[in-house]
Amino acid sequence: MADTSRVSVGTWRDLLGPTHLGASTVLAGGVLLYATNEFLTISLMPSAVADIGGQRFYAWVTTVYLVASVIAATLVHPLLMRLGARWAYLSGLSVFAVGSLGCALAPTMELLLVGRTVQGAAGGLLAGLGYAVINTALPSGLWTRASALVSAMWGVGTLVGPSAGGLFAQFGSWRWAFGVLVALTVAMAVLVPFVLPGRSATARIDAPRLRIPLWSLLLLGAAALLVSTAGIPHDVRATAALLAAGAAVVAVFVFVDRRAAVAxxxxxxxxxxxxxxxxxxxxxxxxxxxxxxxxxxxxxxxxxxxxxxxxxxxxxxxxxxxxxxxxxxxxxxxxxxxxxxxxxxxxxxxxxxxxxxxxxxxxxxxxxxxxxxxxxxxxxxxxxxxxxxxxxxxxxxxxxxxxxxxxxxxxxxxxxxxxxxxxxxxxxxxxxxxxxxxxxxxxxxxxxxxxxxxxxxxxxxxxxxxx
Incomplete structure (x- = not known):
């Protein structure tokens, strides 16, 4: 029989106690920022459109966020290997704060979309880091519970995001919702240097280059954006042409990804x-x-x-x-x-x-x-x-x-x-x-x-x- 007497399994009290509370807050908080922001914006959009216009770009607010996040998620491992947990998180949080501030100040829908793209890229990075940093920021006995805590943030985000967004919209303060995200991001960034390991603990200067399926991801992102673009023209023929172009790019993706060394x-x-x-x-x-x-x-x-x-x-x-x-x-x-x-x-x-x-x-x-x-x-x-x-x-x-x-x-x-x-x-x-x-x-x-x-x-x- 296997000897399990040496296996140390931590408790929730250990994970959320004074020693590891800071690290747990950062790991779970990054995922919560990503998930909450996605659903928060859905509730804010009617108010935002009424204020700055651009209803035909309504769906783009979600599309650009998701496309940017999936591409950025592939950068988690190489960034972590080169910068370490501390600087990887600080980089992601800094970019997320900039994107959120851009959304809060956006005078037009086009600039709001730019902010959402920046948010999505940083959010995809933070969501991936939430899992990737567990084994360096916490002892092995807490890995299982930490993974459960991080995973639970997706559920919290899907419940808190829509209701919180609706609350801000109720008082005509949709911009302040993004402002609160900036404040929370800055607060988390202040905590990072004290609770996460530095570069020497996780990074390697000579780390092998991690290959990324860049062409496949770009093709998928382009196809998704073409489909979203199809909703903008008022001409049915233009819409049909853009949808057909999106389908053609998907076919190209299948051809490329099937033959790619890294897919x-x-x-x-x-x-x-x-x-x-x-x-x-x-x-x-x-x-x-x-x-x-x-x-x-x-x-x-x-x-x-x-x-x-x-x-x-x-x-x-x-x-x-x-x-x-x-x-x-x-x-x-x-x-x-x-x-x-x-x-x-x-x-x-x-x-x-x-x-x-x-x-x-x-x-x-x-x-x-x-x-x-x-x-x-x-x-x-x-x-x-x-x-x-x-x-x-x-x-x-x-x-x-x-x-x-x-x-x-x-x-x-x-x-x-x-x-x-x-x-x-x-x-x-x-x-x-x-x-x-x-x-x-x-x-x-x-x-x-x-x-x-x-x-x-x-x-x-x-x-x-x-x-």
Whole structure:
């Protein structure tokens, strides 16, 4: 039997006690800044658009943030190896503060997008550092609990972000929300030199160059931006041309990534196994959640909700996602898990359909409650599938050595497909917006049909690898 008597497992009291509280705060705080900022902005956007205009760029606020963050996330390891934990964090926090200040002061939507791009790049770096620095900032006995703490910040962000954004919007102070982010970032930066190790503890001058799938990432980012750009023209032909261009760039990405020595997707993705279907399901489900971007806007416009109430509505889908994950994680029978994942796109489609039916001009509280139920079901649909799809992605590879690459690709697929979904949502709304419920209905109906097609991928993702 293995001797486990020497294994020291720390407690929550150890992790959050005086010795390690500072490091834990920085590690968790970086991820919380990223997650909160993403959802905070969704609630602020109706107020921001009313103030500085640029509604046709509404979806870009999310798209540029996600595209920048996924590209920056690939720089975590080389930056950490060369600068060390302390200076890597200070660099990320400094850039995040600059981006947040730019958003707070932006006089036009175009400049707000610049600030969001800077925020996304720094946020992607901070989110990656939150996990990467655990083993250097904390003793090994606390690694498991620290990982759980950092992971929990995503859930906190999805709940705090929309509600906090709605609260600032309620008082007509959307700029101050970004100002508070600047203050929190500066406070965290002041703490960093005292709680994180310096360069000598983690960095190596002669560290081997870590190769990055730069071309693949640039192609994915370009495709996502083309899709978002398609929502800007008022000409349907121009929109169609841009969407076609985005699809063509995706095809080029597949061609390039399949042959690249350093790729975004592991080689098993292009084999006969189920990995490609797993990633396709993850991507489709994630893209469909981007209807949530417009929930605060439609809540204020159609139901006459106060900004803070509309902000809370923006969190309903996230609540369903979290609840779905918790309930699904207890499933043990393989057949039940496979069927649950297979049905997930249909559950999301059902929730979106309920949302579509409930959307009305001058919605009554009853219709608003039905809309909330639809959002809750939509979130539950992705929640029940997500943990199992993530586990399958790491295990259903042709070569076990591909496991780490397959795991890393989950985050890339999630963020990029979120950017694609945001862009498509912007296209639908901009093409159909007449100031009434038409755009909202088209958005929910279109995404319901879009995600329902994902059942083809979800049913195939549960197949065991052959060979």
């Amino acid at each position: 975004v997707l592991p080689p098993s993705t292009f084999g006969a196994g189920p990995l490609k279907w797993i990633y396709a399901t993850l991507g489709l489900l994630m893209a469909a959640t981007m209807v949530d971007m417009y929930v605060p806007l439609f809540g204020q416009r159609l139901a006459g909700m106060a900004p803070v109430v509309a902000g809370f509505f923006g969190a309903v889908l996230s609540v369903g996602w979290t609840g779905g994950e918790i309930s699904s994680a207890s499933l043990r029978r393989t057949q039940v898990i496979t069927r649950t994942v297979g049905a997930a796109p249909l559950v999301m489609a059902a929730g979106l359909t309920v949302g579509m039916v409930s959307l009305r001009d001058e919605m009554s509280p009853g219709w608003a409650a039905l809309w909330a139920l639809g959002l809750l079901v939509t979130g539950t649909g992705i929640g029940v599938a997500w943990p199992h799809l993530s586990a399958w992605a790491m295990s259903r590879v042709d070569d076990p050595a591909e496991g780490p690459a397959a795991a890393a690709a989950i985050n890339t697929v999630q963020l990029i497909c979120g950017a694609f979904g945001a862009g498509l949502a912007g296209v639908v709304v901009n093409l159909t917006d007449a100031g009434d419920a038409t755009a909202a209905r088209c958005l929910f109906a279109g995404f319901a049909g879009f995600v329902a097609v994902g059942v083809i991928a979800s049913t195939r993702s549960g197949r065991a690898p052959t060979g």
